[in-house]
Amino acid sequence: MKTVHVPASAPYDVLIGPGLLSSLGSRVRDLCPKAGRYLLVTDDNVGPLWADACVKSLDAAGLAGDAYTLPHGEASKTAQSLVEILNFAAERRLTRSDMFIALGGGMTGDLTGFAAATYMRGVDYIQIPTTLLAAIDSSVGGKTAVDLPAGKNLMGAFWQPRLVLCDTETLSTLPETDFASGCAEVIKTAILFDEPLFAQLEREGRDFDREALIARCVEHKRDVVAEDEFDTGRRALLNLGHTLGHAVEAESGFALTHGQAVAVGTAVVCRAAAQYGVCPPDLPARVDALLEKFGLPIRTAYPLDILLERMLSDKKRAGAAVNVIVPEAIGRCGIRPMDRQALYDFMKAGL
Numbered sequence: 001m002k003t004v005h006v007p008a009s010a011p012y013d014v015l016i017g018p019g020l021l022s023s024l025g026s027r028v029r030d031l032c033p034k035a036g037r038y039l040l041v042t043d044d045n046v047g048p049l050w051a052d053a054c055v056k057s058l059d060a061a062g063l064a065g066d067a068y069t070l071p072h073g074e075a076s077k078t079a080q081s082l083v084e085i086l087n088f089a090a091e092r093r094l095t096r097s098d099m100f101i102a103l104g105g106g107m108t109g110d111l112t113g114f115a116a117a118t119y120m121r122g123v124d125y126i127q128i129p130t131t132l133l134a135a136i137d138s139s140v141g142g143k144t145a146v147d148l149p150a151g152k153n154l155m156g157a158f159w160q161p162r163l164v165l166c167d168t169e170t171l172s173t174l175p176e177t178d179f180a181s182g183c184a185e186v187i188k189t190a191i192l193f194d195e196p197l198f199a200q201l202e203r204e205g206r207d208f209d210r211e212a213l214i215a216r217c218v219e220h221k222r223d224v225v226a227e228d229e230f231d232t233g234r235r236a237l238l239n240l241g242h243t244l245g246h247a248v249e250a251e252s253g254f255a256l257t258h259g260q261a262v263a264v265g266t267a268v269v270c271r272a273a274a275q276y277g278v279c280p281p282d283l284p285a286r287v288d289a290l291l292e293k294f295g296l297p298i299r300t301a302y303p304l305d306i307l308l309e310r311m312l313s314d315k316k317r318a319g320a321a322v323n324v325i326v327p328e329a330i331g332r333c334g335i336r337p338m339d340r341q342a343l344y345d346f347m348k349a350g351l
């Protein structure tokens with residue numbers, strides 16, 4: 001097992017290794033001795049596979065509770081689901097000393113985290129990520145949210161979990177598209193911070209040691225969160241590929257996964273950066289080749305005019321400008337504010 005400590009305003013550990021679900025109950029007891037009940041939130045794909053193991057462990061530790069199961073997919077990450085979860089908790093009389101547990105991917109983690117942030121003005125929660133994407137990114141750092149019709153993650157809060165328990169056995173049942181989706185965020189992390197990791201992925205492809213790779217990506221995220229927990233500066237780097245990626249994802253009606261859309265967004269900004277002379281000329285070809293090696297898309301056919309409107313409504317706008325993360329080398333990226341015209345020209349250069 002590997003442990004990564006996250007020194008946020010409310011510090012916590014990320015535990016990564018096989019078989020960790022069986023220790024859930026005793027860890028809840030140690031961390032939250034006053035917790036009497038729990039609410040386990042999951043989805044209809046993950047619940048049938050892993051909820052029983054969680055409940056068994058919680059039972060053995062003398063904790064009682066209930067499970068709330070959502071339909072899988074981004075369409076469930078709504079204000080309506082949030083209210084349903086809060087009502088469910090209130091009807092079962094959970095108190096402020098009880099706890100929420102998120103078992104699933106990014107949708108479940110973001111939604112449950114936000115429910116925990118708002119139930120009775122805030123209760124403890126544990127993240128149990130069961131996708132690669134959630135393990136290396138969304139379960140760590142305390143960003144919680146639901147989507148609004150106007151865009152992704154527009155309603156949310158910073159609320160750090162008490163623990164992230166990443167049982168690597170749960171990743172063994174991941175559908176292929178979800179695994180590839182997580183690989184897009186791994187490649188994003190390597191482009192941002194870690195040239196040796198990028199070179200390793202070029203050499204080894206998917207034959208990586210999952211525990212070691214997740215820990216390494218979480219360490220990078222830990223460093224960013226430690227420096228900029230509330231996303232006022234350096235944390236924006238984590239949005240590499242996301243400005244165009246979110247637009248492509250929304251335009252596809254979420255037919256493309258988040259990771260597939262981020263792959264397209266990352267490939268486009270790398271090609272644009274080379275066109276602008278900001279990064280080495282061979283960088284886009286390396287990035288395109290690696291993304292394709294992992295079965296990820298690198299282009300979009302959606303018209304730029306339509307994508308531009310979506311990018312401009314992204315919540316990450318800073319006033320009149322949109323902050324775009326631009327690769328300068330493998331392992332180093334910069335943050336560049338762009339107005340409407342600059343954004344259009346830049347993305348056009350990379351399409």
Ligand code: GLY
Nearest residue numbers: 137141143235238
């Ligand atoms: N997923 C981006 C962040 O945590 O800031």
